Amino acid sequence: MKYELQQCIGARLRRISRITDGYYRKCLVDFDITENQMTILFALSKMGKIDQGIVGKRLALERSTISRNIKLLHKKGLILKTDEYRPEIELTKEGIVLVKNLIPLWQKVMEELAEKIGSDGMEIIATLEKKFE
Secondary structure: OOOOHHHOHHHHHHHHHHHHHHHHHHHHHHHOOOHHHHHHHHHHHHHOOEEHHHHHHHHOOOHHHHHHHHHHHHHOOOEEEOOOOOOEEEEOHHHHHHHHHHHHHHHHHHHHHHHHHHHHHHHHHHHHHHHHO
8 A cells, every 4th residue: 555645654643742742741841841751750650669771661762862861850859870880760759749749730631631532542542552562
């Protein structure tokens, strides 16, 4: 089958990602963190102390992206990082407090996005994720 340029799956998924990132960005403006950094903090709140590389793999973040964001979060005092060759990272007390403060805002954004795409959209996203695992 021959595809048209406007059918590009990658471009369309990136566009949707940029649009949804905008919703999260609005709720994060007062916290001086990015969407990726929020995702890392949320992941650490569930995983505890863990190898930095594993976090990157689980979140499908490139090595440079995870390294840059870990450095910034460490500098802000939100995570602890070991000095080993394969560093382990974990939330600080400040990081834990921030996650607790972010969750209600994240929930509001999730409700807004879920309402926008409906249960069908939520199921489609889950199906797509499974296909790419």
